[in-house]
Amino acid sequence: MPDRIYNFSPGPATLPYPVLEEAAKDIVNFNDKGIGLIELSHRSKEFMAVAEESEALIRELLAVPDNYKVLFLQGGASSQFFMIPMNLLGSGKKATYLNTGVWSKKAIKEAELFGDIEVAYSSQEAAFNRVPKDDEYNVDADSEYLYLVSNNTIYGTQFPDFPDKDVMLVCDMSSDIFSRPLDIKKFGIIFAGAQKNMGPAGVTVVIIRDDLLDKAADNVPTMLRYKTHADKDSMFNTPPTFAIYCVGRVMNWLKQQGGVAAIQKRNQEKAALVYSAIDDGEFYRGHAEKESRSLMNISFNLPTPELEAQFIAEAAAIGLDGLKGHRSIGGCRASIYNAFPREGVEKLVAFMVDFAGRNG
Numbered sequence: 001m002p003d004r005i006y007n008f009s010p011g012p013a014t015l016p017y018p019v020l021e022e023a024a025k026d027i028v029n030f031n032d033k034g035i036g037l038i039e040l041s042h043r044s045k046e047f048m049a050v051a052e053e054s055e056a057l058i059r060e061l062l063a064v065p066d067n068y069k070v071l072f073l074q075g076g077a078s079s080q081f082f083m084i085p086m087n088l089l090g091s092g093k094k095a096t097y098l099n100t101g102v103w104s105k106k107a108i109k110e111a112e113l114f115g116d117i118e119v120a121y122s123s124q125e126a127a128f129n130r131v132p133k134d135d136e137y138n139v140d141a142d143s144e145y146l147y148l149v150s151n152n153t154i155y156g157t158q159f160p161d162f163p164d165k166d167v168m169l170v171c172d173m174s175s176d177i178f179s180r181p182l183d184i185k186k187f188g189i190i191f192a193g194a195q196k197n198m199g200p201a202g203v204t205v206v207i208i209r210d211d212l213l214d215k216a217a218d219n220v221p222t223m224l225r226y227k228t229h230a231d232k233d234s235m236f237n238t239p240p241t242f243a244i245y246c247v248g249r250v251m252n253w254l255k256q257q258g259g260v261a262a263i264q265k266r267n268q269e270k271a272a273l274v275y276s277a278i279d280d281g282e283f284y285r286g287h288a289e290k291e292s293r294s295l296m297n298i299s300f301n302l303p304t305p306e307l308e309a310q311f312i313a314e315a316a317a318i319g320l321d322g323l324k325g326h327r328s329i330g331g332c333r334a335s336i337y338n339a340f341p342r343e344g345v346e347k348l349v350a351f352m353v354d355f356a357g358r359n360g
């Protein structure tokens, strides 16, 4: 392996090194067939097999039941903000949203174009430093769905458990899909952009219960109907072939790691190392309330913005890159998705202890 820096970027993010190597080879000469992966027709039997394998691995790793479709769509996770209400709502139809940060706010704005949207909870006043427990909000009985963002990438908050309400869940899992086991049956739709925990940017994975495919009104454009893509196995038009291939390779890597339950344990251990460095003394301050802490993104502050800038610069100089926090809350953020190596976390923690010792 060449000298690699540790990349704490929130996304596009670190991918497993063996996947990068495999992809580099396959781009030039796929399976020694004398043609590059990204030159293959999406309708060739070679690429069809690639897409089928990616889907099969997703199904296997998350134990997706047969009455759910797995779709590979484009337009980023952000396009799901409007596709969901466009397909599921309509005049007079209601949905309930939990506002736990920028990504849910954007989804609420789009949903309001299509239906009657109830925002049942917001942590905006507290700079989105927490997610709610079930007893902190109500869901109206006539809501079509309850929408939430499972992991709030910017603030470093995560639902430790999914809501247990008498309503179908719709969930943006862009930054924590495949980081822990899921009970898919609770969800009508799960979606995630690939670039945080699954692969490169360019594909959005949508897992949708099949009875929802027929809900769209007649005036929903063909490309924006889930049913269009479900009926054609995500091949209605040219799909993002390279991204779909990479997702499959990352899933294959994840399976070799022992699957989502095994990776969850490793994610818990990695995050615990960073949180213990934060909690050890007064120098670092975690952004999230303890009960809402994310295992994927850890947002924290130092005593002053000057020290934060110095911390980020010194860290980068020793190969710990991408620790700057999101511009909306400032500070620092360590994104440590599935593929982020434990050694990089240990190196960060050692640097944090050293930096606090020198500057505290």
Ligand SMILES: *Cc1c(COP(=O)(O)O)cnc(C)c1O
Pocket (backbone or CB within 6 Å): 011, 075, 076, 077, 078, 079, 103, 149, 151, 152, 153, 172, 173, 174, 175, 193, 194, 196
């Ligand atoms: C990054 C992110 C998005 C936006 O993804 P795009 O693919 O860039 O549209 C949406 N939701 C969450 C939770 C994210 O982390």
